[in-house]
Amino acid sequence: MQIDMKQPILDKNDRLAQENRALFAEKRVFVLDLLASPGSGKTSTILATIEALRDEFNIAVIEGDIASDVDAKRIGAQGIAAVQINTGGACHLESDMIRRAVDALDLDNLDLIIVENVGNLVCPTDFDLGEGAKVMILSVPEGDDKPLKYPGVFQASEAIILNKVDTMSVFNFDEKAFRDEVAQLNPKAPIFPIAATKGEGVDAWANWLRDRIHALQQA
Template identity: 90%
Template sequence: MKIDLHQPILDKNDRIASENRDLFKEKRVFVLDLLASPGSGKTSTILATIEALRDEFNIAVIEGDIASNVDAERISAQGIAAVQINTGGACHLESDMIRRAVNALDLDSLDLIIVENVGNLVCPTDFDLGEGAKVMILSVPEGDDKPLKYPGVFQVAEAIILNKVDTMSVFNFNEQAFRDAVEQLNPKAPIFPIAATKGQGVDAWADWLRAKIRAMQEA
């Protein structure tokens, strides 16, 4: 006899995700789920995004990590509300974790919640959090062949951030090969080349996110 535990877990997750999505729609809060490998620059991208949008929108961050609260402290130091989720070993966030985290936030005063998912290119793709969009960050040092090795995360992403573009020559990153691979997997996803720590290219990415937030508020 075979017992399938995967589907019941996803069914429960999807039910709570739907409830989350209804809540976010009611409160007119756009929720962004950031997916990436460890070291890709998720937190630096979040900080650059906050800097670009904080004068227009009220922002909070939910940090997902296996352990520690280092990233949440970096966000809080910028005067931004941050909730830390420690998964204790789990390789992804789930919708019930998000539901508990938002209980610590004043949704009525927020326009944008950025979720920094656990650093992983596989598990988070299967779990709907109730977010408005999943966005994937790839850093140049990871290599231009990542779409071939991890197609799932590129397929679920509504947009792709290519971070650390100032290191392309150092790592011999073939940007055209990367773009061609993404085009085959997800032709509708825009690619935003940035260097988050230097602010390079952040304006175009911020414009895309700004439009998403405005659409949520005007719906």
Template identity: 85%
Template sequence: MQIDIKQPILGKNDELAKKNRDLFAQHNVFVLDLLASPGSGKTSTILATIDALRDEFNIAVIEGDIASSVDAEKIKAQGIAAVQINTGGACHLESDMIRRAVDVLDLERLDLIIVENVGNLVCPTDFDLGENMKVMILSVPEGDDKPLKYPGVFQASEAVILNKVDTMPVFDFDRDAFYASVNQLNPNAPIFPIAATKGEGVAEWAEWLAEQIRAIQ
């Protein structure tokens, strides 16, 4: 006899995610779920995105980490509301965690919530949070072979950010091979090459995101 525990877990999560999605839609809040591995530059990308969009949109951030509140403090230092979720070991965020975090935010005043998911290229793809879209961040030092090794996260994402492109001369990164792999897995996903800490390419990514936010308002 085989017992599948995954489906009941995902089923409950999906029910709560639908309630989250309905809540966000009622308030016209766009929710972005950022997926990436540790060290890819999630927080620096979030900070650069905030800097590009804060004049037009009211933004809050939900930070997911196994432990600590380091990233949330960086966001708060920029005058942006941030809620820290510590999973205590879980490798992903779930819809009930998002709902509890959202309860301390003023949705009436928000246009965009950015969720920084736990650094992981596998299990976060399975969990719907009620978000409008998932976006994948990969950094050049991680290597151009990641779409081949972790296809699920690229297939689940509506856009791909290639971060730290300023380091490309230092690393053996085949940009053409990377683009071809992503396009094969997800031909509709645009790819945005950026260097978040330097601001390079951020304007193009931010404008694309702004178009998605405007579409629901």
């Protein structure tokens, strides 16, 4: 006899995710779930995004890590509300974790919540958090072959941020091959080349996110 434990876990998660989604819609808060590998530049991308949008929107961040609160402290130092979730070994965030985290936030006075998911390209794709969009970050040093190796995360993402583009020549990153591979998996997903620590290319990405926030607020 084979017992499938995955589906009951996902079913429970999805029910709670729908409750989260209804709450976020009621409060007109756009929730962005960022997926990426460790070292891809998630936190630096979040900081660059905050810098681009903070004069227009009230922003909070939920930080997901197996351990530590290093990233949450970096966000908090910028005057942004940050809630740390430590999974204690779990490789992804789940919808009940997000609900407990948002209970610590003032949703009535927020426009955008950025969730920094646990760093990996597999597990987080299966778990709906109630987010408005999943977006993945790939950094140039990781290589242009990642769509071939991890197709699920590219298919699940509504947009893709290609970070550290200032290192393309160093790592011989084939941008055309990368774009062709992404187009095969998810032709509707825009790709935003950025260098987050330098602020390069962030405006185009921020404009995409701004449009999504406005669409929710006007719904």
